[in-house]
Amino acid sequence: MARGTFITFEGGEGCGKSTQVRRLKEALEREGHEVVLTREPGGTWLAEEIRRLIKDQESDAPCDRSELLLFLAARAQLVKNVIRPALDAGKWVVSDRFSDSTLAYQGYGRGLPLGILKEMNAFACENLKPDLTILLDVSPETSQARLHAREAATHTVADRIEQAGDEFHARLRAGFAELAKAEPERIVTIDANGGPNEVWEDVWKSTRRFR
Numbered sequence: 001m002a003r004g005t006f007i008t009f010e011g012g013e014g015c016g017k018s019t020q021v022r023r024l025k026e027a028l029e030r031e032g033h034e035v036v037l038t039r040e041p042g043g044t045w046l047a048e049e050i051r052r053l054i055k056d057q058e059s060d061a062p063c064d065r066s067e068l069l070l071f072l073a074a075r076a077q078l079v080k081n082v083i084r085p086a087l088d089a090g091k092w093v094v095s096d097r098f099s100d101s102t103l104a105y106q107g108y109g110r111g112l113p114l115g116i117l118k119e120m121n122a123f124a125c126e127n128l129k130p131d132l133t134i135l136l137d138v139s140p141e142t143s144q145a146r147l148h149a150r151e152a153a154t155h156t157v158a159d160r161i162e163q164a165g166d167e168f169h170a171r172l173r174a175g176f177a178e179l180a181k182a183e184p185e186r187i188v189t190i191d192a193n194g195g196p197n198e199v200w201e202d203v204w205k206s207t208r209r210f211r
């Protein structure tokens with residue numbers, strides 16, 4: 001059986017990934033594909049527990065290195081238990097974030113060394129790479145406006161990483177752009193400042209070569 005297709009979505013805070021991930025799953029299923037949706041960190045019992053620990057606002061914040069190791073532990077479990085088996089069964093896997101988030105957030109954002117992060121990423125996911133990565137790029141203004149609107153609508157507050165500050169978010173946006181420049185075949189950058197329908201048109205087009 002042919003291996004399935006692995007698509008990941010990346011971007012900064014409030015770029016609209018989760019919205020587009022859901023649309024992509026529905027559209028692929030309408031075309032008759034079997035699709036497994038995953039998110040990072042999460043997607044297995046262990047990884048969801050790690051997500052809870054990372055997002056916890058009450059207790060001690062993890063230091064940069066433990067934050068990195070927690071994300072990688074979650075990823076290793078997700079790849080082994082969910083992503084690999086689905087791809088081996090010929091299914092599509094669409095993931096809301098994957099290893100590029102570690103390079104952008106922990107590397108460009110927190111300042112941990114990129115070379116080591118790349119090796120650790122490869123180790124954690126047994127060298128698995130996405131076939132296509134859709135990078136949704138938004139301006140800081142769009143990101144802030146969407147996060148504030150969501151907070152007001154859901155009565156929630158920004159989490160620890162969302163609150164990391166303008167400079168952190170500028171570094172991570174520039175980091176994502178660097179990653180896309182280095183791998184233009186795999187990483188497609190989409191201007192995601194427009195409305196959901198406008199962004200969706202570009203997302204759907206970018207998957208054409210795999211359908």
Ligand code: T5A
Nearest residue numbers: 014015016017018019040071101102105146150161195196
């Ligand atoms: N992280 C993750 C690391 O630091 N390292 C890693 O290795 C990994 C894997 C995960 C956090 O962990 C970090 C990154 C993150 O900070 P999370 O809660 O999963 O935490 O956060 P995000 O991945 O950032 O996901 P969000 O759900 O917060 O944001 P999305 O997916 O970008 O956006 P979405 O679709 O939920 O939309 C946000 C809001 O905007 C609206 C939506 O309705 C929603 O209210 N919206 C739009 N509005 C206007 N126009 C559009 N085009 C819109 N699209 C969405």
